[in-house]
Amino acid sequence: MKTRILGWVAFGAVTLMALVALFVVPADLNQGDAQRIMYPHVASAWLAYLSFGVTALAGIGWLWRRDLRFDSVALAGAEIGVIFTAFAIWGGMMWGRPVWGVFWQWEDPRLTTTALLLALYVGYLLLRRLTDDPERRATRAAIVGIVAAVDIPIVHFSVEWWRGLHQTATIGSPDKILKPAAPAQFVLTLVGMVLAFTLVWAYLMIRRYQLAQADLAHEEAARVDRIMEARAAEATR
């Protein structure tokens, strides 16, 4: 019941912020209207990273406590994380084209790191599909999640180096976008968007967690059924 309320509040918040970002906040002086894309793009990126932090921590939780609920949290984080990562990349590309002139810039550490994040967690999700036993699956996923999480800061740093040592005077210098002059309205809108997205994220996490738990119960029931059938078959032989 509380989750449902959260859901509707989140929906309202996100709708409101979308309208604000599109129609209320003024356009940027340099980038024009295209800068409006920044709001959902940055919000998505923030939640993508948050999700994967949750997945890594939940993985540690599983390894430590052996409670499958941790694994359900990890799964929720990974699936929702992949979605927000995809949104962040898409937003980044849609923003990049009008402002930089290109859909992709290798030296933008955020874009490149996020692309790698996507690869890491798609791998995580695929790996999960290959194991039926819930405990083995949880353990494998946990270690992959931890190594992936540990890799991300290294990736970010390395791409920053890459950019830093290659100060080309391109029109689309990433700095113009990453550190724009920030009038209060822009900052407020961004904060509002991030908060609204976080509410949506929380709602989705809860629902996905519930689904994961339900799936586990279903798997367990199916396993018990199979064992009973096998026993029955043996008995009638």
Add this chain to the structure above:
Amino acid sequence: MTALRHEARLALAIAAKDARAELRGRHALVSTLFFAAIVLLLFGFALGPDRARLQEAAPGLLWLALVFAGILAVSRLHLLETDDGALEQLALYPVPRRTIYAGKALAGFGVMGILGLVVLGAVAVLFGASVGGAIVPLLVTLLLGIIGIAAVGTFYAGLTVRLQSREVMLPLLMLPVLAPLLLGAVKATTAALAGDPFGELGAWLQLLVAFDVVMVTAGAATYGYLLEDG
């Protein structure tokens, strides 16, 4: 004997077992060398024949070849284990997990070390990279890069060895993680070959060291879980 020295000897023993299996003809090294050679040839076809372009691309091609061959090498080294259940047997002994990891990674490192030297030579010949003048920084870069590939590869090979789609899962999991290593190694190699005009070699080598430390630690810490439940 201190605990650390005892562990080190164990790790070496595990690595030596793999090395002996190699000599008895298990072909991880030989087939991987041939694979790397073929990959380099294909690079030549894809990017050549303009010598200047190949020379520019040489560091990238060197490390791509090493990464791809590395995938094969670690996967073959782990096949040894499933063939005769050796890994499970090993897990039964009271050997610290990180030692098993160290041993397997050491074996991987050995194979890749030889691979690295051969590929470096091949790249020098095929793509005209002037290796001679920069041999020391190049060898250091090679060393650090190979440690990283061996550390990450051993870990993921151990993880995927019992999975169904292991041939695709191993590279799929390993390659994204190796991205920063690839970047650092290629940049360091490029800088070394050019005589380090911007003084960036040190920075890239530091990145490689950081990567290696983090990955070896993570691998050693989690390898135990891999053996138990994997």
Add this chain to the structure above:
Amino acid sequence: MTDVGYILAAYGVIFGGLALYTVTLWRRLRRR
């Protein structure tokens, strides 16, 4: 594409995608 096109593409996919994912979650939960 004008800027409006990019804005539509961005907002459409992101907000539409969120809505779509939410609905799929509801459906999968209902089946259980």
